[in-house]
Each structure stands twice: as C-alpha cells, then as structure tokens.
Amino acid sequence: MENTTKVLKMFTISQSHEEVTSEVRCFNQYYGAGSAEKIYGDNRDIIGIRMDKINGESLLNISSLPAQAEHAIYDMFERLEKKEFFLLIQQKQMFYMIV
Numbered sequence: 657m658e659n660t661t662k663v664l665k666m667f668t669i670s671q672s673h674e675e676v677t678s679e680v681r682c683f684n685q686y687y688g689a690g691s692a693e694k695i696y697g698d699n700r701d702i703i704g705i706r707m708d709k710i711n712g713e714s715l716l717n718i719s720s721l722p723a724q725a726e727h728a729i730y731d732m733f734e735r736l737e738k739k740e741f742f743l744l745i746q747q748k749q750m751f752y753m754i755v
Contacts, residue, residue, distance in 0.1 A: 660709065661708065661709055662706055662707065662708060662709055663706075663707050663708075663709045664695070664704055664705070664706055664707075665704055665705040665707065666695075666703060666704040667702070667703055667704055670701070671702060673702060676694055676702050676705065677694070679692075679705065680692045680693065680694055680705060682741065683705075683707055685739060685741070686736070686739055686741065687707075687708060687710070691707060691708040692705055692706065692707040692708070693705070693706050
C-alpha cells in the first residue's frame with residue numbers, strides 16, 4: 657500500500673550519524689515535531705529518513721523559474737531566519753546556516 661503523505665530519502669552510501677541527526681532536527685524544527693524521523697537498518701545503522709511530503713511542484717518538473725521566484729526565495733530566507741536556521745551578517749552580506 658502506497659503512503660502518499662510521506663516520502664523516503666534512502667542513503668546509498670553511509671552517512672554520519674551527526675549529519676543525519678542534524679538534518680532530521682532541522683526538518684522537524686521547520687515543519688513541526690514528528691515531521692521527520694531516521695530509518696534504521698537491521699544492524700541499527702541509519703539507512704534513510706522518513707519525512708512528511710511537502711505539497712508543491714518538484715523542481716525536476718520545472719523548466720524555468722517563474723517570475724516571482726526571486727521574491728519567494730527572499731521570503732524563504734526570511735522564514736528560515738525567523739526559525740533561527742540562518743544568521744545574516746549584514747556588514748558582510750553573508751548568510752550562515754545554523755546547525
């Protein structure tokens with residue numbers, strides 16, 4: 657039976673526990689608690705991540721960015737900064753990701 661509310665990100669090569677834990681934590685912080693979880697294999701190694709499916713169009717299906725893309729990208733950065741994912745150093749005009 658297909659689950660249309662979840663997506664799986666399966667790893668084909670071994671990933672560090674810290675990196676996957678950080679990715680899951682960030683996803684949960686942005687989309688809400690329980691929206692992502694690690695998937696473990698038989699020997700307790702991390703083999704993937706199960707995440708809530710996010711509504712929208714896949715970037716793979718888009719041949720060019722829409723006219724409002726620039727505004728949407730800036731809006732996304734603003735939302736990420738409000739959730740404390742990014743730190744903007746205005747003097748340097750640099751974004752730093754907080755993990």
